[in-house]
Amino acid sequence: MDIKKTYSISELAKEFDVTTRSVRFYEDQGLLHPTRRGQTRIFSSKDRVRLKLILRGKRMGFSLAETKELFDLWDETLSGNEKQLLLMLDTLARKRAQLEQQKNDIAQAEMEMDTAEARCREALADLQARKRKQTKATTKEPESIDQK
Amino acid sequence: MDIKKTYSISELAKEFDVTTRSVRFYEDQGLLHPTRRGQTRIFSSKDRVRLKLILRGKRMGFSLAETKELFDLWDETLSGNEKQLLLMLDTLARKRAQLEQQKNDIAQAEMEMDTAEARCREALADLQARKRKQTKATTKEPESIDQK
DNA sequence: AAAATACTTTACGTTTACGTAAACTTTATC
DNA sequence: GATAAAGTTTACGTAAACGTAAAGTATTTT
Incomplete structure (x- = not known):
């Protein structure tokens, strides 16, 4: 157990x-x-x-109330009363629908986060590129040190 | 648009x-x-x-506060400031972790609901079986009506 | 023009899920 | 035997997310 x-x-x-x-x-x-x-x-x-x-x-x-309802329902379900069993099955079905909704919500959110992240990275890359250009233009790079 | x-x-x-x-x-x-x-x-x-x-x-x-944070962060992100971009990427990563947790929770819940439902159906089947037996024992079934 | 409809602000009330403090008892440790 | 550690009850406080009047303005319909 x-x-x-x-x-x-x-x-x-x-x-x-x-x-x-x-x-x-x-x-x-x-x-x-x-x-x-x-x-x-x-x-x-x-x-x-x-x-x-x-x-x-x-x-x-x-909510705690929702969870308590499920606990109580399950306890009564264990009593084996037919009506309770059916009620439990019904409740389970409704909860499943709720979970489906949540899964959809999460999937949506993940997609949007993907595009958000992509835009961030793109913007960052742009910034870095401009930085490199700036550096190249400002600080006269030693054309070639360390060559034999 | x-x-x-x-x-x-x-x-x-x-x-x-x-x-x-x-x-x-x-x-x-x-x-x-x-x-x-x-x-x-x-x-x-x-x-x-x-x-x-x-x-x-x-x-x-x-919470509304969380959502507001995201909105504000996104608005500032659009300003293109590097620091904000990095902050946004970091935040996105944390949110993703949160969603992962939720997906796990949902998967767990679904599994437990599966076994709960199975037990319910089993208990119900038992009840029905006992009912049929009772009926058979109580109401003397017409052994065979409608035979030629 | 009177009445209904849609909008507004102000403000106090309510539920949920605890936080926090006070005052006290029981058990473990030095 | 003093004191610290862990437990208890009672009770007031609080943040979040609205609900629910109350009282007023603006527009539309009859």
Whole structure:
């Protein structure tokens, strides 16, 4: 299975480079469900996975609410109820469409970055060329030093 | 070139399905630069393009500030100053890295959605199977009607 | 001319996702 | 046993990205 271990809040925070404040906030919003030893939080490897998913979701532009919805939906899906299963399939389909849109957006952006970069390089080359000409005209180059 | 036309605020809002409030906000933040006829805003096709870019940026998880930075950087790049050109190239490289990360995230997500969907369909198939069995056991099927 | 339509500015309100500080408890270290 | 280190709760603060009136101007339609 997984690494079957438990984690402290700062272990997780360090590993994923977030603040403990954020982790507590995610729990508060119902995205993580650590157990307690006394009043100290103990995170399971399931929590760890979910934290990873939360952060990836953020990078993909998902809100915490959206991510929570998916978590909850998946938990209910595991109950095996038919209605939930169908709902999950539907949700997955919609998410896929969203990802398709994002892929298109990225592809577009990459193309435009290509042309932008090309123009930059061209402009730079022009500059360099003019510089060389300037240098040649200004600093009387030693016609040929170091020849035998 | 482009469609060489001008646009009213509500034309743009309608076309891109945003509120006029948002459009004004984007101007306020320095992302759009409409001219004025009296006090009424007149948007150029350049503004239109930028609005499109703003929205795509949002879908890709970019903040307005990030997008504005890119706009400003690009404008300064056009001045042809060498330092700006190099800065732009550097920025482009960093953005590309960001997009790579996003593509990885999306690919990961798609894989996980694949397995999630598979599990759903499996669970559903099980349910249906059990249902059929139930039906067969409960409602004494007419052994063979319609035979000659 | 009255009313509807489209635009404007000003400004306070709201949600999300935390930051930051204060005050306190528990556990580890010297 | 003092102190530092890591954890806790409570609570106010903040930046981003608008929403939502309120109140006014300008133009167009009836």
